Amino acid sequence: MKSFDYVQASQPADALRLIGAAPSSRFIAGGTNLVDLIKYEVENPGTLVDISQLPLTKIEKTATGIRIGALARNSDVAANKLIASQFPLLSEALLAGASPQLRNMATMGGNLLQRTRCNYFYDPSQPCNKRAPGSGCGAIGGYNRIHAILGASPQCIATNPSDMNVALSALDAVVQISGPNGNRSVPVIDFHRLPGDTPQKDSVLEPDELIVAIDLPTPKNAGKSHYLKVRDRASYAFAIISVAARLAVDGGVIREARLALGGVAHKPWRLVAVENQLIGKPATDATFQAAARQLLAGAQPHEHNAFKIKLAQSAIVRALQTVA
Structure with a gap:
């Protein structure tokens, strides 16, 4: 060091x-x-x-939902009564991540910025465009079981490791940012980046900016949610595939849908067009299977992670069945 x-x-x-x-x-x-x-x-x-020591730990109601301070601990947010009752999807995702000891230290803002767990990124002796731009990507042509199947580029096939980020994406969360040029609000769905030609940039946050809060807007329609995490062992393991699903169903018909995937891309993978196509459809297995195929359309697996396509499709269907 x-x-x-x-x-x-x-x-x-x-x-x-x-x-x-x-x-x-x-x-x-x-x-x-x-x-x-x-x-x-x-x-x-x-x-x-x-x-x-900054005063950014509050969890409080707002006129449009709930605001979570960027320095609120993951464990405190997961246990908070407001969050557990109004946004249980976030509580589920937080409790599925890391260990109790880490959740007691990790902050919401820090979790948003959690970096990939790609082995090539963590090993300075290996090429990694995310760590050393222009050096190459060791995972392409290397051992890539945990890597991306969606949204990747020839420069990087790393994945975002955060469970929380997947849930926040499905909850339409908004990141509140402060910087030398003032304050700005960025929807979580736009906060993280796909790698493109600059995989070293994980998010749109500038180096001199500070995350101060995360806003959770109250959904227009009451519904139910579920966070499904598929991993190699039951605790303290990163997701191979994860699904954050929320549905509002009335009379067997879907009125509102949110669906985000983890473990498949450089950012939580959410396609609003697929969600919109679910509205007005019956909440049936056939509908869920069609949505799963659409969400995975265009997947480009590598040598060791082709299994993720069918696994992700099955996980999506199961998560939606659970919610419905």
Whole structure:
């Protein structure tokens, strides 16, 4: 591990000033991902700006839903009564991720920015365009069982590892961001990026910006939801495939639908066009199977992960059956 400077911020404005004052600065709160990356020398920040003491931990009602502070702990959000009653999909996803010890440290903002678990990304001796742009992608032609089958590029086939991000995508969450040029709101569905020619950029967040909150809008129609995670072992394992599903069904007919996949792409995979096609359809296996095929259309598997296509289709159908 290389040496670095450490400073602590007490207010968001202070944090923004500090992050812009020193080259190669990084924010740190729970540190459950960043500390590992520093140990492996995947990340080499010159300065760590500690934001763990910022007043961004509230979970509160708003006129349009619920706002979650960016520094609220994953465990606190999962156990919160407002979240559990109004957005149980988020609670399910958070409880499916990591271990209790990590959930007690991990923050909502940090989880949004969690980096891929690709083995080639974590190994500086291997080529990785995400870690070292222009070096190549070791996973293409290498061992790629956990890698993307949708939305990838010749530059990168890594996947987003977060369970929480998949649920937030299906819940139409909005990320609130503060920066030197003011505040902005970014829907989660647009927050994470596909790799394209710049796989080193995981999201649209700029280096000098700070996530301050996540907004969950109240759905227009009452419905039910489910988070299904398929993994290699029952606990503390990242998803091979995951599905966040929400349906509002009235008289056996779908009135509203949200459907997001994890473990298949560089970002949570959600196609609004597929959701819109579900509206007005009967909540039957045939409808669900058609949606699964549409959501996986265009999948491009690699040598070791072709099994993900049928697995994802089966998981989508099962999640929708559970909800319906």
